[in-house]
Amino acid sequence: MCKTDADHRSGPSRSLFQPRDLMTLMLCVLTTISYLYEPTSCKLPISNESVQTLSSTGHRFQLTAVVGDCLNNQQHTNIKFRTSTETMGLFSRSERSSVGQAEKRSAEFLPQPESAYSPSDSKAATSFDNNGIGSFSTAFASLSMHMSDRIRLFRFPEHITQIVQQAIITSWPQGIQDTREYCGSFEFKLKGNPWYSVSDAATHSRRLMNSILEALFNNGWILSLSTDVSKKLEDKDTLVFRHQDPAPAPHQWLCVSFSRTDRIRFYDAPPELVQNVCQQLLPYKQSDGDYKLPGVYEIKIRGNPWYPSGAESMYGRAILLDLITVMEKHGFTVYASIDQKSTSSDSSGETDTWHCCRAVGWTSGAPVFHS
Numbered sequence: 598m599c600k601t602d603a604d605h606r607s608g609p610s611r612s613l614f615q616p617r618d619l620m621t622l623m624l625c626v627l628t629t630i631s632y633l634y635e636p637t638s639c640k641l642p643i644s645n646e647s648v649q650t651l652s653s654t655g656h657r658f659q660l661t662a663v664v665g666d667c668l669n670n671q672q673h674t675n676i677k678f679r680t681s682t683e684t685m686g687l688f689s690r691s692e693r694s695s696v697g698q699a700e701k702r703s704a705e706f707l708p709q710p711e712s713a714y715s716p717s718d719s720k721a722a723t724s725f726d727n728n729g730i731g732s733f734s735t736a737f738a739s740l741s742m743h744m745s746d747r748i749r750l751f752r753f754p755e756h757i758t759q760i761v762q763q764a765i766i767t768s769w770p771q772g773i774q775d776t777r778e779y780c781g782s783f784e785f786k787l788k789g790n791p792w793y794s795v796s797d798a799a800t801h802s803r804r805l806m807n808s809i810l811e812a813l814f815n816n817g818w819i820l821s822l823s824t825d826v827s828k829k830l831e832d833k834d835t836l837v838f839r840h841q842d843p844a845p846a847p848h849q850w851l852c853v854s855f856s857r858t859d860r861i862r863f864y865d866a867p868p869e870l871v872q873n874v875c876q877q878l879l880p881y882k883q884s885d886g887d888y889k890l891p892g893v894y895e896i897k898i899r900g901n902p903w904y905p906s907g908a909e910s911m912y913g914r915a916i917l918l919d920l921i922t923v924m925e926k927h928g929f930t931v932y933a934s935i936d937q938k939s940t941s942s943d944s945s946g947e948t949d950t951w952h953c954c955r956a957v958g959w960t961s962g963a964p965v966f967h968s
Contacts, residue, residue, distance in 0.1 A: 817844035
């Protein structure tokens with residue numbers, strides 16, 4: 598039995614997908630795209646009572662979607678997938694909610710030995726049918742940020758969970774408060790509030806994510822996309838990774854944030870890169886200098902490019918293009934652009950943090966490869 602917690606307190610009552618369901622669906626879609634098996638017809642069962650079932654026969658499964666209350670009659674939706682012989686997870690859920698009270702939900706997961714993650718799933722593989730036609734497949738997993746202090750790993754093998762744990766310990770000064778299994782994922786509860794932080798803690802939170810991305814990258818887990826799949830006010834991105842074997846060559850990492858309404862901050866960037874950025878942004882720059890903690894450099898821009906009005910909206914885009922141009926001249930590419938900070942109100946938003954890297958040993962004039 599999986600009981601949810603404060604992560605699901607806010608927002609309207611919902612009887613359809615819950616966070617774990619949506620994560621599973623997203624990873625299944627990405628995985629099936631990589632397969633070359635014949636298409637199978639799928640239908641997903643959904644009803645107001647939130648009873649969801651899935652029937653599987655051999656290599657094919659059927660999914661029936663029933664949408665009831667909004668219309669007087671029932672409608673069925675067919676969805677085409679390409680699937681392998683792997684069995685999708687089966688589950689059922691019932692929930693009750695009342696206005697003005699925290700929603701209470703429960704989920705029961707049926708046994709699914711064939712869909713459980715095994716170490717062999719972490720490697721890309723090519724199989725062949727009787728006619729010698731090959732089919733390539735790979736593994737996907739996700740990392741998501743929750744509340745102000747949680748990281749959840751979903752479908753990563755156990756040894757990768759341990760590697761991420763070590764990355765957290767070495768890069769987040771306050772450390773880990775607790776760990777647990779949560780609805781099929783592995784959750785780290787950090788001390789402090791890395792996703793709702795300011796000043797020095799905000800610097801540490803960006804270095805934390807940078808360190809996790811580097812650790813996964815070095816072990817062959819490459820970011821496929823960062824995506825926002827939640828409408829909650831304090832939502833953050835979900836990161837989807839695919840496994841690559843062998844892992845890429847080692848890279849050097851830095852990050853860039855767009856702070857307040859007019860600041861660009863560099864974290865652990867080479868001094869020559871920062872100097873060239875300052876020169877390139879001279880027409881826009883008001884001031885620059887070291888910012889608080891070692892390894893952090895701040896450029897203050899004229900106007901409010903991150904909270905623009907009128908023509909300032911394009912002014913900010915010009916700055917971004919000039920910034921990317923200089924970074925690429927130094928061999929750096931933006932590996933990930935991540936919303937990793939909670940929004941405190943409807944009237945304010947949060948900018949992404951750029952996590953950038955370049956191959957170790959890169960020399961000036963050499964090509965820059967984008968992941």
